Amino acid sequence: MSTKAAERRKLHGTGKMYWHKLGADIKRDKWLYLLLLPGLVYFIIFKYLPMFGIVIAFENYVPYSGVLGSQWVGFKWFEYFFKFPSWVTYLTNTLILSLMNIIFYFPAPIILALLLNEMRSLRYKKLLQTLLYVPHFISIVIVVSITFVMFGPSGIVYKLTEVVLGHPINYMGSPDTFRWMIIGQTIWKETGWGTIIFLAALTNVDTQLYEAAMVDGANRLHRLWHITLPAIRSTIVLMLILRMGSVLDTGYDHLILMANPLNRKVSQTLDVFVYQQGIQSGQFSYASAIGLMKAIVSVTLVVSSNKIAHLLGEQGLY
Amino acid sequence: MKKLVALFLALVMVLSLASFAAAEEPFEISVLLPEFPADIDFVNDFDSNPVLQKICELSGVKLNIQWGANSTYAEIFSTTLADKNPPMLVSATNARDPQVINSARAGAFWDITDAIHDTENYPNLALGNEGVYDNIAIDGHVYGIYRSRAFPRGGIYYRLDIAKEVGFDREVKTIDDLTELAEKLAGYSADTYALNMCSYTAGTISVITVAMGAPNTWGVDENGDVYPAHKSPAYKAGLDWLRHLYEIGGIDPNFAQISTSDWDNIERTGKAFMRFDCLDNAHRQQEWFENNAGATEQVFQSVGPVAKADGSVTVWPQNPGFAGEILLMKSAISEQDLPKVLKFLDWCNTSEGQTLINAGLEGLTYDVDEDGLRYVPDEKADEYGKNEKMYHNNINQLGMGVAGNIENPKARVNRGYSELRQRYEDLNLELAPYAVLNPCYPFVSETYTAFGAQLDQIISDAAVQYIAGLIDEAGLQAAWDDWAAQGGDAITMEYNEAYHAAQ
Structure with a gap:
């Protein structure tokens, strides 16, 4: 305990020491720091400065009066959100969709990357990879349209189920199928693209390990389980932590496109609500307040999942 | 001297031209x-x-x-x-x-x-x-x-020729007439429907519920208090009317997923024969049939005052003027x-x-x-x-037209289109006294401002689900209770305060 504290003191030093050291660093590696500059400027201008806009969450913001001229209302909008039980529905819908996303979508690119990794023909693998990236570049509007054509009342899948089951399933207009359709579309669209990072991690695996394992009589499954997976474990954990940061993000465009009166009970998530309040009804303050709460929860989740990763002996995010 | 005068005049001209141009x-x-x-x-x-x-x-x-x-x-x-x-x-x-x-x-x-x-x-x-x-x-x-x-613009119109084909050859004057017509149209064929409905249901539901005697969005009871339209038994009666029509195959089972932009096409392709919407659509559709389907006679008819069992008439006005x-x-x-x-x-x-x-x-x-x-x-x-x-x-x-419809020259209207258009103008005058207004229209409710969009959705979604038979009366009641708990009661209270203050 005491050694740790001492270490921390040593690491951070006093404020003065820190700046002094930084100054020396910059002097020594000035060209490297120059490379950092554009990125730094980008973050300051496009990520940090706009953050001052958060104050509108505490105001009754009217565009004409401006951020500085609008009336200060404190936590009114936060209280408003919790005033009626509807927020429970929005939160539950968000969490269920996110959880399903983590359980069913998250492993998909890993599995696909592992499958690709096992391919023998390199040329075939490359071709396949390229083809798998294509859906990512298709607009979600198109994806939803395709789904409507296939699963809608006059679609082939709809008709097929009618023939096979004897009764149709209303894929596009039922609260029971809604989430599965969303997950299905996400998997179809993003799995291929998601493999990139895992494939990159897989290239780092030492091929000698495979050869050694083969000599020891390990079959493909053994090699996968004992070499490949452990090698990309830290990447998987890293991606999972990052994913935790967006547990409350469901996006709104995809959901709004798929929503209709029959499935609205399950399609109303926090993001959809923020969009409706902020952009459609012009309730900028109210929408910002909800967005701010979401952001706070997300940061907490990232920090705590990172902690858990450390406790489990993983490297984590930082 | 002459030169000077000429120069002066020229200068004046140039200046005046310049100022004219300015x-x-x-x-x-x-x-x-x-x-x-x-x-x-x-x-x-x-x-x-x-x-x-x-x-x-x-x-x-x-x-x-x-x-x-x-x-x-x-x-x-x-x-x-x-x-x-x-x-x-x-x-x-x-x-x-x-x-x-x-x-x-x-x-x-x-x-x-x-x-x-x-x-x-x-x-x-x-x-x-x-x-x-x-x-x-x-x-x-x-x-x-x-x-x-x-x-008012809100109203009912239907395909005149199909109505005659299914044996309905008189004017719609009562709710019973309307029910009979709808039922007969529903039985026309297996792939067609009586009532044309799409994902925009607010208009359709308002036309039928107000015709049944429900208030327009908000009503005033005998104590002078404001209450939401769905609390009126007539609102439920209107939904039941639609639900019944849905059950006998008179409404496309997938109406909730049909885009508003396809609404007109459903009538044009002869998939449905009746619509509760804006009355002026009747002559627009007539015009389309004349221009594109070779119609030479009147194929659409708009419906005038529809009386309830007690003989009274109430009409949804679609807009407050x-x-x-x-x-x-x-x-x-x-x-x-x-x-x-x-x-x-x-x-x-x-x-x-x-x-x-x-x-x-x-x-x-x-x-x-x-x-x-x-x-x-x-x-x-x-x-x-x-x-x-x-x-x-x-x-x-x-176009604002605050001084009335003073376009000059007036439009000349032709063929069947003219009759329906004339009828539209006549009906607007005839129906105006029966229009049911929303008493809360001028008031601002703070809760409605913050939650109204979602609350309206609860009511309209429940109505759609009830019509489509996905929920029963208990489900409908549950949705209304949900509405009240989610802020509906607060809105009612705020409107009541404003309403009483204005009286």
Whole structure:
């Protein structure tokens, strides 16, 4: 305990020491720091400065009066959100969709990357990879349209189920199928693209390990389980932590496109609500307040999942 | 000396010419209007658009129109209000939009309460209906010019020929007639439906529930208290009527997923024969059948007053006498320019202004016959139709018509279309006394401002699910209870306070 504290003191030093050291660093590696500059400027201008806009969450913001001229209302909008039980529905819908996303979508690119990794023909693998990236570049509007054509009342899948089951399933207009359709579309669209990072991690695996394992009589499954997976474990954990940061993000465009009166009970998530309040009804303050709460929860989740990763002996995010 | 005089005269002429030119420099007014899609793009360039040039010639104003796609107009409108340099005039499609109210209170729009009563400077604006100006007023101040609408427009129309085919050959005068007609139409064939419904259900549900005796959105009970429409038994009766029609196959089981843009096509392709919507659609559809399906007789019929069992008639008016307003943005119009802008709006409401804005230009989008009536000759239908889309089309979104329908020349109407159009104008007058108004329309509820959109959705979604048989009466009641708990009760209370205070 005491050694740790001492270490921390040593690491951070006093404020003065820190700046002094930084100054020396910059002097020594000035060209490297120059490379950092554009990125730094980008973050300051496009990520940090706009953050001052958060104050509108505490105001009754009217565009004409401006951020500085609008009336200060404190936590009114936060209280408003919790005033009626509807927020429970929005939160539950968000969490269920996110959880399903983590359980069913998250492993998909890993599995696909592992499958690709096992391919023998390199040329075939490359071709396949390229083809798998294509859906990512298709607009979600198109994806939803395709789904409507296939699963809608006059679609082939709809008709097929009618023939096979004897009764149709209303894929596009039922609260029971809604989430599965969303997950299905996400998997179809993003799995291929998601493999990139895992494939990159897989290239780092030492091929000698495979050869050694083969000599020891390990079959493909053994090699996968004992070499490949452990090698990309830290990447998987890293991606999972990052994913935790967006547990409350469901996006709104995809959901709004798929929503209709029959499935609205399950399609109303926090993001959809923020969009409706902020952009459609012009309730900028109210929408910002909800967005701010979401952001706070997300940061907490990232920090705590990172902690858990450390406790489990993983490297984590930082 | 002569030379000097000549020089002097020449100088005077040049100067006067220069000053003349300066005076003629048109005043530019920018305006944001919703744009309804057309297959040909609108020519927004002043130099190549004769309609814009004519407007400039007559009013001295060069219009600079910014279009906002109608399907996303809510988004465009709210971002425009947030813009530091908005256009001078902005069309608000909903005068009771919370952001309009908030911005008006913050002083974003010019208060024109005095100007609309200024009979000397703005005689046409002063002709506007005082009651409607009251309806768009915020805290007693008027911030825009309303866009006048025939009242009431809501109603029922059906395919006359199909009705005769299924053995219904009389006028619809009672709810029972309507039920009989709907049931007979439902039985026409297996792949067709009686009632044309789509994902936009608010209009359909309002037409039938109000006809059954339900209030329009909000009602007033015998104690003088305000209550939501769905608490009225007649509302439930209206839903039951639709549910029954759905059960006997009279409504497309997938109506909730049908886009609004397909609504017209369903009638045009003969998939459904009756619609509860805007009455003027009847003659529009008639026109389409005449132009595209070779109809020579009247194939549509609009329904007049429909009596309940006790003989009384109630009609959903679709609008409170207007649809939206044109707002004057304070940050874009300087105090000295304000009279110019008001003068232009006044001009828009003159006979010549209205004609240009609503009908376009003679010889470009219409001709005038020997009786002095406006019409489109058959041989020029394509050309004029194209011109209409290129040069005029959505300019009519600037039409206000506060001084009434004073277009000159009036449109000449032809064939079956004429009968239905005439009937539409007659019905509007005939139905007006039966119109049920929303007593809470002028009031602002803070809870409704924050949660209204979601709350409205609870009610309309439950109605759709009930009609489609997905939930029963208990489910409907549960949704209404949910509505009350989620803020509905608070809204009722706020409206009651405002309503009692205004009495």
